[in-house]
Amino acid sequence: MALLRGRKDATFDYLARLQDTADIIATVVGKVATVAKIYDAGQGRLDARLIVNITAAEVATGNEHYRVYVQGSSSLTFATDVWNLGATALGDSSVSLETVDTVAGRREIAFCNEVNGTCFRYIRAYFFVAGTIDTTGLSVGDCYLVKAAGT
Numbered sequence: 001m002a003l004l005r006g007r008k009d010a011t012f013d014y015l016a017r018l019q020d021t022a023d024i025i026a027t028v029v030g031k032v033a034t035v036a037k038i039y040d041a042g043q044g045r046l047d048a049r050l051i052v053n054i055t056a057a058e059v060a061t062g063n064e065h066y067r068v069y070v071q072g073s074s075s076l077t078f079a080t081d082v083w084n085l086g087a088t089a090l091g092d093s094s095v096s097l098e099t100v101d102t103v104a105g106r107r108e109i110a111f112c113n114e115v116n117g118t119c120f121r122y123i124r125a126y127f128f129v130a131g132t133i134d135t136t137g138l139s140v141g142d143c144y145l146v147k148a149a150g151t
Contacts (some may be wrong), residue, residue, distance in 0.1 A: 012144060015039075018050070018125040019143035023136040025068070029078075030125030030143060038076065039123040039148055041113050047148040050086065050109040050125060053141035057090060057102040062130040065095040066102070066138045070111045070119030083120055086111030090138065095131065104140075 017038050019030035039113045050070045063076055070086040071078070086109040089095075090102040113120045125143050 003023060007032065013146075016145040016147075017125050017128075019052075019140055020143065021055075021141055024127045025133045027092075027128050028126075028131075030059075030127065037124065038078070040076075041072075041079055041119075041123050043121065044118065045119050046113040048111060048113075048145065049146050049148070050098065050111065051146055052086050052088070052107040052109070052125075052143045053105075054090070054107060054138065056135060056136060056142070057104070057105050057138040058136050058138070059092040059101040060134065061132040062092050063095060063130075064133060064137075065090040065130040066090040067128040068107070068143075069111045069126040070109055071124050072113045072115070073122045073124075074118075074120055076121065076122055078124060083115050085113060085115070085120070085123070091131065091135065104110035107119070108143060 020032050052068050056123055065121050069084050072085045073081045074081045088107050088109050089097055093101050
């Protein structure tokens with residue numbers, strides 16, 4: 001009998017972790033152990049999902065806006081050639097364009113590292129924060145890449 005869940009299981013790979021547990025209160029790149037984390041996808045195309053486990057989202061003021069991006073670059077330092085490969089909007093419903101405020105849960109951002117025939121080898125998570133953040137902002141349990149089957 002098949003499992004009737006709306007969630008895909010995946011193997012967690014510590015090397016593919018792009019953000020560890022943190023309260024994100026300002027715009028920042030994903031970090032693991034306080035160091036900016038960049039994933040090297042290699043030379044070819046990568047089809048994957050960014051899994052973002054949200055433990056809480058501050059929405060008390062009514063203007064909190066968070067965006068989680070998957071970014072790719074041909075530069076290891078992300079100094080140039082940065083592309084947004086996928087994203088999701090979170091926060092208060094008045095700014096996230098959803099009909100309900102963000103709550104704790106799991107978000108998956110599907111993406112591939114190819115844009116116009118160019119594969120961007122280096123991948124990172126980028127968190128955008130706007131609005132009035134009083135305390136915790138966006139609380140992330142962890143954030144990691146999962147490769148699509150067959151890649």
